[in-house]
Amino acid sequence: MAGLIDKAKNYVAEKVANMPMPVATVTDVDLKGVGIEGINYGAKVSVDNPYTHSIPICEISYTLKSADRVIATGTIPDPGSLVGKDKTILDVPVKVPHSVLVSLARDIGSDWDIDYELHIGLTIDLPVVGNFTIPLSTKGEIKLPTLSDLWSKNPPQSSV
Known part of the structure; x- marks a missing residue:
């Protein structure tokens, strides 16, 4: 009887290990806006769902680092679900406080x-x-916004 249970466990473990998994990539990171509390950036994440049914997303967590220092962290609880047998584009908003930018002055000063x-x-x-x-x-x-960018409708773009 124990041998049958072990065979069943191995079978299930093998099937789970060979299941197709959704594949995700970060496609873009851009400046979204400048506010009183900080600078808002947005990352776009493209996710391919191999299953015919939708998959719920529990949460999205993020950490943004610069010069080996964490400058922004956060979580987005319950952002929706992945569409079945399709590609879903997720927006991940990232807010960087102005105070953090001051501490990165050396990196910013060289090339803005x-x-x-x-x-x-x-x-x-x-x-x-x-x-x-x-x-x-x-x-x-x-790229950080310049004073002219603050009044312009075309903020600078980033490179991924």
Whole structure:
């Protein structure tokens, strides 16, 4: 009897290990706006769902680093779900306080941008498996707005 249970456990473990998983990539990081409390950036995450049914997203967590220092962190609880057998584009808003930018003056002063590293954790609820986090990471530089950009409708773009 114990041998049958072990065979069943191995069978289930093998099937779960070979399940297709959603694939996610960070496609863009851009300046969204400047406010009194800080500068708002937005990351776009593209997720391909291999399943025919939608998958609920539990939360999206993010950490934005520059010069090996964390400059913004946050979570977005219950941001919706991934459409079945399709690509879903998720918006991840990131707010960087002005006070943090002052502490990065050396990096900013040389080329008026922030060299960044963005880590995103996309936690989804997979059937049978349960909660599963897809780790994402990207590096690039974010151009900071100049005074003329603050009054312009075309803010600077970043490079991913």
